Amino acid sequence: MTNKLxxxxxxxxxxxxxxxxxxxxDVVYLGFRDExxxxxxxxxxxxxxxxxxGLEYAHANDAEVxxxxxxxxxxxxxxxxxxxxDDAAKIGVDAVILADIGLADYxxxxxxxxxxxxxxxxSASNPEAIKFYREAFGxxxxxxxRVLTLPEISALNKEIDVETEVFVxxxxxxxxxxxxxLSSYATGESPNMTGVCSPASHVRYEDEGDRxxxxxxxxxxxxxxxxxxxGYPTLCKGRxxxxxxxxxxxxxxxxxxxxxMLPELMEAGVTALKIEGRQRGxxxxxxxxxAFRKAVDAAAEGLPIPQLxxxxxxxxxxxxxxxxxxxxx
Amino acid sequence: xxxxxxxxxxxxxxxxxxxxxDFYFRMADEAPVDSVYLGEVVCSxxxxxxxxxxxxIIERLEAAxxxxxxxxxxxxxxxxxxxxxxxxxxxxxxxxxxxxxxAAALLEGRPHAIGPFINVYNEGTLAYLTRKGATRIxxxxxxxxKSIEALAKSTSAELEVQIYGRLxxxxxxxxxxxxxHQLSKDNCQFVCDRDPDGLDLDTLDGEPFLAVNGVQTMSxxxxxxxxxxxxxxxxxxxxxxxxxxxxDMVKIAQAYRxxxxxxxxxxxTEDIISEQSDDMPFSNGYFYGKEGVVTEGERAELGE
Numbered sequence: 001m002t003n004k005l006x007x008x009x010x011x012x013x014x015x016x017x018x019x020x021x022x023x024x025x026d027v028v029y030l031g032f033r034d035e036x037x038x039x040x041x042x043x044x045x046x047x048x049x050x051x052x053x054g055l056e057y058a059h060a061n062d063a064e065v066x067x068x069x070x071x072x073x074x075x076x077x078x079x080x081x082x083x084x085x086d087d088a089a090k091i092g093v094d095a096v097i098l099a100d101i102g103l104a105d106y107x108x109x110x111x112x113x114x115x116x117x118x119x120x121x122x123s124a125s126n127p128e129a130i131k132f133y134r135e136a137f138g139x140x141x142x143x144x145x146r147v148l149t150l151p152e153i154s155a156l157n158k159e160i161d162v163e164t165e166v167f168v169x170x171x172x173x174x175x176x177x178x179x180x181x182l183s184s185y186a187t188g189e190s191p192n193m194t195g196v197c198s199p200a201s202h203v204r205y206e207d208e209g210d211r212x213x214x215x216x217x218x219x220x221x222x223x224x225x226x227x228x229x230x231g232y233p234t235l236c237k238g239r240x241x242x243x244x245x246x247x248x249x250x251x252x253x254x255x256x257x258x259x260x261m262l263p264e265l266m267e268a269g270v271t272a273l274k275i276e277g278r279q280r281g282x283x284x285x286x287x288x289x290x291a292f293r294k295a296v297d298a299a300a301e302g303l304p305i306p307q308l309x310x311x312x313x314x315x316x317x318x319x320x321x322x323x324x325x326x327x328x329x
Numbered sequence: 330x331x332x333x334x335x336x337x338x339x340x341x342x343x344x345x346x347x348x349x350x351d352f353y354f355r356m357a358d359e360a361p362v363d364s365v366y367l368g369e370v371v372c373s374x375x376x377x378x379x380x381x382x383x384x385x386i387i388e389r390l391e392a393a394x395x396x397x398x399x400x401x402x403x404x405x406x407x408x409x410x411x412x413x414x415x416x417x418x419x420x421x422x423x424x425x426x427x428x429x430x431x432a433a434a435l436l437e438g439r440p441h442a443i444g445p446f447i448n449v450y451n452e453g454t455l456a457y458l459t460r461k462g463a464t465r466i467x468x469x470x471x472x473x474x475k476s477i478e479a480l481a482k483s484t485s486a487e488l489e490v491q492i493y494g495r496l497x498x499x500x501x502x503x504x505x506x507x508x509x510h511q512l513s514k515d516n517c518q519f520v521c522d523r524d525p526d527g528l529d530l531d532t533l534d535g536e537p538f539l540a541v542n543g544v545q546t547m548s549x550x551x552x553x554x555x556x557x558x559x560x561x562x563x564x565x566x567x568x569x570x571x572x573x574x575x576x577d578m579v580k581i582a583q584a585y586r587x588x589x590x591x592x593x594x595x596x597x598t599e600d601i602i603s604e605q606s607d608d609m610p611f612s613n614g615y616f617y618g619k620e621g622v623v624t625e626g627e628r629a630e631l632g633e
Contacts, residue, residue, distance in 0.1 A: 072450035075472070076479035101430070102453020122448075126405045128431030147406060147502035155408070175499040175546070176404055178448060181471045182498050182539070185548055185621035188614070192448060193471060213534075217620055220532040236499075241531040242509040242541060249505055249530065249541070329503045329514040 004300040005262065006272035008066070008165060009289045012044040012279055017054040019286040021063045024293030028058055029066040029097065030278065031195075036084040037068045038099075038121055039278040040195030052091050064094035070119035071195045072100045082106055089114045097143065098122075099178055104137040117165070118142040121178035121191065127159040134162050141165055143274060145177050146256070149326045150264050157269030166265060168258040169288060169310075170276025172322050174236050174251040182235045186217040198234045205230055214238075257319040259292065259308050262299040284313050330562045330589040333569060335582055336364040336489060338467075339400035339426075340573040341497060342542055343375050343521040350382040352573070357389040359579045361586040362571070365390050368400040368417065370428055370444070371500070372543045373410045374517070387423075396424070403428040403446035404500045404544070426467075433458065440464045445491065446500070450476070452483040459486045467570060470496045470552070473618035474560065481565030490561060492554035493581060493602070494572025495527060495540055495547040496612075496621060505541040514544075525575040526607075537610075548621060553611035555588055555598045556627040562589075576605035599631055 009025035011017035020028045031037025033045040046054065055065045067088040073081040081103050088096050089111040096114060098104045099121035107116055120143040124130045133139040141163035144153060157164055175182070177191070184190035187202040204215045212224045214233035221233030231237070236250040256276070258265070265273070273296065275288055291308040298305055322328055337356055340349065356365060367386060369376040390397050401414045411431065418425055418435040427433035428444035442465040449455050449466055458466065467489040468477060481488055504514040506521040506528060521528075527540030527547050540547040551574070554561070558569055569589075571582055584601040587593040603611075614623035 072448055073453065075451045075476035075483075078451060078453060100448070100450065100454055101457050102451050102455070105457050106453060122430075123404075124430065126411050126429070126431050128411060128434055129405070129429060132430055132434035147404065152406060174503060175501045179403070179446060180499040181469075181496070181621065182546060184471050184615070185496070185498055185539075188618070188620045190471060192450065192469075217622075219536065219538050220534045223533050239533055240538065241533065241535070242505075242528055245509075246533060247508075249508055250501075250503075250546075323502050326515070327513065 003266075005266060005270065005296050006165075007289070007292055007296050008272050008274045009285065009292075010170075010275055010278040010280065011054070011285065012039065012041075013282070014046070014050050014054055015282045016280070016285045017065075018057060019282045020289050021058050021061045023286045023289035025063055025289050027064045027066055027094070027272070028054070029068055029274075030054070031068045031070075032084050032087075034080055034084075035074075035195050036071055036081050038070045038119070038191050038195045039068075040071070041200075041279050044279060048087055048091065051088075051093070055091060055093060066095045066097055066117065067093045068097040068119060069103065070097050070099040070121045072192045073103055074193070078102075085111065085114075095141070104133065104139070108137040112138070115140055119178075120145055120167070123176050123178040125176065127156055130156075130160045130162055134160070141271065143167075146173055147176050147323050150261065150268055150324050153265070153270065153324075154268035163271035164269070165272035165274050166258075166270050167256060167276055168262070168265075168273045169256060169292065170280075172251065172254065172256040172276075172320065186219050186235060198232075203233055252318055252320075254318040254320045256322045257308070257310070258321050258324055259295050259305055261321060261324055262295055262305055263302075266299060287313055330559060330591070332567075333558065333562050333589050334363040334567060335361065335586055335589070336568050336570045337362045337366065337578065337582070338491065338494070338570045338572045339366040339368055339370045341371055341495075341545065341547075342525055342527065342573075343372070343519065344525055345522060346379040346382065348525075349379045350386065352578075353382075353386040354389055356578065357386070357393045357395060360582045362395065362582050364396040364398055364568070366398045366400045366426055370400050370403050370446070371545045372504075372521070373402055373407075373413060374519070375521075375543075376413070398424045398426050398442055400426045400444065401428050401432045403444070404502070405429050405431055406502065433461070433463070437461045443467065445469050445497065449480070452480060455480055455484050455486070459484060465489060465568065467491070467568075470498070471615055471621070474557070474564075474616050475618070477561060477566060477616075478564040487567045488565065489568035489570050490554065490566050491552055491570040491572055492558060493570075493585065494551055494574055495549075496552050496615075497545055497547055498539070498621075499546040501544050501546070504544050505546065506543045509541060548612065550610045550612035550622055551606050552613065553599075553602060553628070554613050554616060555585065555602065556595050557613060557616050558585075558589060574606065576607065581605050595627060596631060599628065
């Protein structure tokens with residue numbers, strides 16, 4: 001029997017959780033409504049009651065819930081993070097996704113029976129790092145940073161006895177996750193410290209007549225012709241000038257789609273696939289999850305991966321398979 | 330602050346091998362620093378060029394009474410990279426700085442240093458790593474003063490903070506120097522050796538913003554915490570790190586040493602450092618919990 005890839009899907013609201021479960025998610029991952037998770041956006045995420053209700057709905061429909069507590073606790077203020085772990089354990093979630101060493105230690109000591117996954121924000125990119133988290137904190141799964149090629153993932157899986165989860169769709173970090181302070185350099189807020197990157201509160205669009213400029217903090221991130229759609233100024237997807245030439249130096253305003261690689265990812269020994277996008281709306285989640293449900297099922301049967309037809313919701317953005325192919329580097 | 334130590338962090342740039350060697354020889358002979366970090370942190374493709382000089386440099390540094398710490402890679406992805414880090418970690422008799430948790434795991438049980446690329450944001454993580462043998466921790470560049478203070482209060486380990494030089498902000502599997510020159514990382518032609526202090530990156534409006542250093546992205550501004558050292562020393566930060574640049578690091582180290590020893594003031598230090606840094610703009614915003622790019626505090630008034 002082929003082992004089927006687990007489909008791990010995002011939810012930023014209870015409505016999205018329902019949509020993901022209904023569309024065939026094996027697992028929904030989410031965060032609490034505070035700085036303890038890496039999608040700390042206004043109006044997003046779950047309070048304790050919403051989590052308990054969501055968990056009940058998921059379990060009733062044979063799905064699981066993982067809680068991401070994946071920012072780095074602030075020095076002098078560990079309580080919100082410890083409480084998040086305690087509450088997740090008390091509510092009975094299926095796993096917590098952690099990035100910080102101190103918090104992983106706390107979770108392992110205080111809640112040994114609570115399943116622990118390692119967040120992509122921990123940037124564990126090699127067997128020794130993964131073995132460390134396995135041995136020190138009993139981590140059972142690691143979400144791999146988006147820096148590895150398919151052959152590297154395959155080689156890695158042969159050396160570790162920890163499950164691996166990889167991103168297959170959605171936003172794409174081009175820097176090693178959990179090791180990027182570009183956002184705080186320009187805005188004072190970063191994924192590691194406050195759970196946000198290029199936060200909307202620091203974004204401005206300025207109509208200069210002949211062009212629309214997008215800024216982050218005081219810095220121009222991109223400029224668009226009047227008839228062009230002005231994209232969101234995520235710092236690493238901006239246009240900058242080096243050696244007198246303007247380019248999308250870090251990355252085009254592109255998103256990840258590795259659906260075509262599902263057979264290879266299975267072959268590489270990957271356990272679970274992750275869809276990015278806890279900030280996305282219910283309709284988006286429903287569409288992406290059901291498309292990937294079909295793709296995962298087809299891959300498990302050894303059938304060709306069906307067309308996902310997701311172009312309408314990705315705003316015509318370019319797609320990339322990112323670091324999975326070495327040419328990306 | 331006479332007891333405060335000055336350190337020379339690992340050179341993050343790709344300098345010609347002989348330039349690299351001569352730089353460290355001169356640091357050994359002339360720079361008033363207590364410790365020197367040596368080795369490749371950014372890109373594993375660079376080290377073969379200068380590796381042959383490392384034993385001589387270590388000998389010269391030690392003969393000059395300087396502590397030598399071997400630095401290791403921040404992003405380890407291949408077997409070959411892991412083996413190179415393992416070799417360094419197994420070197421008997423040397424203090425090693427881990428910049429990835431894999432290296433810290435290899436160093437467990439004996440005294441070692443933790444570099445700024447391992448995320449030590451809080452007391453829990455700091456306590457865990459010190460229990461496993463870490464004796465000196467260089468803090469991530471993003472931390473503000475109240476976090477530094479809380480960490481210092483919680484530990485008896487030595488804490489180090491970068492006070493000079495471009496801030497290492499991000500690392501990637503992708504090489505942006507190669508991309509600038511429309512090359513791939515595999516066939517990069519080592520173009521990062523053309524920019525001894527990194528390659529300036531401007532916004533579309535021509536405003537300097539960041540600096541590219543191969544797979545690493547840095548601040549355009551040079552961090553300068555001259556006016557904050559005293560406060561940090563009081564908090565319990567024992568080591569202050571100078572990140573090497575192509576300016577005269579002997580003069581720069583001397584300027585900071587004189588400031589620590591009370592032989593000169595902030596303004597005087599500023600003049601020397603500025604002159605040796607090509608008049609690059611300075612920043613210290615992270616220390617004040619602000620955008621990393623800005624300048625706050627006593628030095629903000631100097632510029633007015």
